[in-house]
Amino acid sequence: MTLVQKTAMGHELSFEEASELFDAIMAGELTEAEIAAVLVAMRLRGETPDEIAGAANAMNKKKIRLDKGDRIVIDTCGTGGDGKSTINVSTAVSLVLAAAGVNIVKHGNVAQSGKVGSADILRHLGVPIEFDEGKDSEYFEKHGYVFLFAPKFHPAMKYAGPVRRAIKVPTVFNFLGPLSNPCDPDYQLIGISNIDKLEKLAKAMERLGRTGVILYSSEDGYDEVSSNAPTLCYRITAEGVDKFSVNPADFFALFEMPVVTDSDDAKVKFLKAISGEDEQLTNLIALNTALAFYVSGICADMKDGFEKAKSVIKSGKVVEKLESLRG
Incomplete structure (x- = not known):
């Protein structure tokens, strides 16, 4: 057989x-x-x-590897497949972190089931997502941020790509993207759309010897920290797996997760979120960013992380960082 x-x-x-x-x-x-x-x-x-x-x-x-040198690097990503068509939270989080001085190597792709994937929104915002050979490393050295377009770094994926696009349902490959960042980041945030698969992916991470990771999934079915329901988190360290829950009600008044209708709407809401123009969107991004500050040890807890993220957004540094990344 x-x-x-x-x-x-x-x-x-x-x-x-x-x-x-x-x-x-x-x-x-x-x-x-x-x-x-x-x-x-x-x-x-x-x-x-x-x-x-x-x-x-x-x-x-x-995979084709990217040398991150001696920099401490974070990746923020989701498995996708929740079909919710929310704004691209993980990408917004990556920009907030970068504006706070954190090195980011974001690994992603175009949308698989939602309206806008990380590659889509960055391209729409004018941030380069594809580079000539060697230019991605130069860009990272200059900006402390780079997006690695998955198809370029995983050319072997070309054989499964047509099948994934044809069947149009989440598969094991949705898990593999976050597990195969070309630079092997020191810390990772990985959102999962199916809360029942959290423990399964945590065990896979342990099997691979991965640490410095937070896996999370919201009770209302998002691969983000939700603004409207508790989110279950698994923190994987060298000592083992630590489980905890993030309740948005501890940070702000609950509200429905924002959805986008198309790429233009996604861009408008994204910019409102990272500029502090829309308080609810900003709170959503700050809460998700707090997880990264926590897992990396930059902040001692979620409360401190949330306040730090809001401060960075309100200062205008995230918009400034976005402008610099366009150049």
């Missing part, structure tokens, strides 16, 4: 088997029909931590 057949028949794979299977996918050894069978079968029965970790192991072996 081949690994494709084993997966399609509903059997679970070991770490080694998953790594071998996804290595074959990324080497172009499987047909699109076989890739679809694997992805859909895993999706229907639920991916195991070993399968996620094994697939990530295969993807990391094939």
Whole structure:
């Protein structure tokens, strides 16, 4: 029985088997029909931590790396797939962090299920997302911020790309993007749209030996820290996994998560959020940024992180940082 057949028949794979299977996918050894069978079968029965970790192991072996030097780096991202069409929170958070002097290597793609992905919004804002060879490192050295467009750094993904676009549902690959940043960041924030998969991804992270990570998912189904419901968080350190909850009611009056209708609406709301022009949007971004300040040790707790993030936004430094990134 081949690994494709084993997966399609509903059997679970070991770490080694998953790594071998996804290595074959990324080497172009499987047909699109076989890739679809694997992805859909895993999706229907639920991916195991070993399968996620094994697939990530295969993807990391094939990625093009970016040398971050001796800089301490943070990545903010989400698995996507929540279908909620919110503003791009993780990208706004990355700009707030950069304005506060944090080094950011953001790894992302165009939208898979929502209206606007991280690559889409940055391109719309005039920030470069694709570079000639070596220019991405120069840009990072200059700005302390760079966006790494996933298709460029994961050329082996070209074999699975058409299948993902055709089936239009979240697959194990939604987990793999955050697990395969080309610079191997020191700290990561990873939002997950399905709260039931938090523990599973935490175990996959441990299997890969990852630390300095916060995984989170809101009770109302967002891969962000929600403005309208508690968000469950898993903090992964060298000592183990620490679980805690963030209740937005402890920071501000609850409000519905903002949605966008198209790329122009996304840009308008994004700019209002990072400029402090819209208090609710600013609060949402500040609360999500607080997690990054906390996981990286910049702030001792979420309260301090929230106040620091709001202060950075209100100072105008985030808009200034955005302007500098355009140049």
